[in-house]
Amino acid sequence: MTDQTRVLGQLSAADGAGVIRLEDRYDSSIDDLWSALTDPARLARWYGEVEGDLRLGGQFTVYLEGPDLRSIGHVEVCDRPNRMRVLTRESDESARRGNGPQPYDQTVEATLTADGDQTVVVIEIRGMPLDKIAAFGAGWQIHAENLGNYVTGRDRVNTQERWGAIVPHYNAQAAALPV
Numbered sequence: 001m002t003d004q005t006r007v008l009g010q011l012s013a014a015d016g017a018g019v020i021r022l023e024d025r026y027d028s029s030i031d032d033l034w035s036a037l038t039d040p041a042r043l044a045r046w047y048g049e050v051e052g053d054l055r056l057g058g059q060f061t062v063y064l065e066g067p068d069l070r071s072i073g074h075v076e077v078c079d080r081p082n083r084m085r086v087l088t089r090e091s092d093e094s095a096r097r098g099n100g101p102q103p104y105d106q107t108v109e110a111t112l113t114a115d116g117d118q119t120v121v122v123i124e125i126r127g128m129p130l131d132k133i134a135a136f137g138a139g140w141q142i143h144a145e146n147l148g149n150y151v152t153g154r155d156r157v158n159t160q161e162r163w164g165a166i167v168p169h170y171n172a173q174a175a176a177l178p179v
Contacts, residue, residue, distance in 0.1 A: 004162075004165040004166075005165070005169075007141070007166055007169045007170070008022045008023065008024050008141045008144055008145075009021065009022045009137045009140060009141050009170065009173075010022075010173070011133050011134070011137050011170065011173040011174055011177060012177065013130055013133075013177050013178065014126065016130070017104075017126065017127045017128060017129070017130065018126075018127070018128040018129065018130045018132070018133035018136065019124065019125070019126050020123075020124070020125045020128075020133070020136060020137050020140050021122065021123075021124050022122070022123045022124075022125075022140055022141060022144050023120065023121070023122045023123075024120075024121055024144055024148060025115070025118050025119070025120050025121075026118060026119050026120075026121060026147070026148050026151055026152075027117070027118055027148075027151070027152050028118070028119055028151040028152070029114070029117065029119065030081045030082075030112050030113070030114040030119045031081055032119075032151060033081075033112055033119045033121060033147075033151060034080060034081035034112060036147060036150060036151055037084065037110055037112075037147075038054045038080075038084065039054075040052075040054070042150075045150050046143070046146040046147050046149070046150035046156065047064075047143055047146065047147070048062055048063055048064040048065065049062070049063040049065075050062050050063075052073075053075070054075055054078070054084075055075060055078055056075055056077070056078040057074075057075060058074070058075045058078075059072070059073070059074055059075075060072075060073045060074075060075070060086075061073070062088065066159065067098065068094070068097060068098060069090055069094050069098065070090065070091045070093070070094040071088045071089060071090045071091065071094070072088065072089055072091060073086045073087060073088040073089075074086065074087050074088075076107075077109070081112055082111065082112050082113070083109070083110065083111050083112070084109070084110050085107060085108070085109040085110075086107070086108050086109075087105060087106070087107050088105075088106050088108065089103050089104065089105050089106065090103040090104075091103070101128075101129045101131075101132055104127055104128065104129060105127050106125060106126070106127040106128055107124075107125070107126045107127055108123065108124075108125050109123070109124045109125075109126075110122070110123050111123075111124075121144075121147075123140065123144060125140055130174075130177065130179075133170075133174050133177070134167060134170040134171045134173065134174035135167070135170070137170040137173065137174070138163055138166050138167045138170045141162075141166055141170075142157055142159055142162055142163065142166075145157050145162070
């Protein structure tokens with residue numbers, strides 16, 4: 001059962017764009033978590049459909065079913081099993097279909113640190129529009145919780161229920177950011 005008041009993310013701004021920093025401890029080995037973050041078959045079970053090359057310099061595509069979002073990406077850093085950084089951008093076609101912002105470059109970096117039988121994961125996302133940062137924060141937290149549930153054999157979180165519980169906390173953080 002997810003603690004309904006638990007907020008993993010901290011919102012901030014840098015260079016006029018939003019930054020989200022999430023940190024959590026997972027009941028999984030670092031190698032298992034690395035695989036869950038880099039194996040397209042495993043990514044599909046907790047995040048979305050990923051096709052392509054998730055090695056250094058590789059190109060890939062991502063499809064997230066819920067928001068009907070398609071993105072293209074490039075692997076900028078791949079230091080197995082400790083760190084991965086990717087640059088993604090929603091496709092123009094996907095943006096035309098959706099209700100979100102115009103496409104923007106987003107950098108997602110995951111840093112994994114083994115701690116006994118557990119792994120601490122820090123995910124930092126940079127580049128999203130500041131006027132949407134609360135929604136992005138809540139969405140990324142739901143992804144992080146789905147990752148934790150996946151590696152421990154639990155079901156995905158109820159997105160609608162979880163969204164309602166955490167988005168007010170992210171709205172409060174966003175309201176405190178300098179404009």
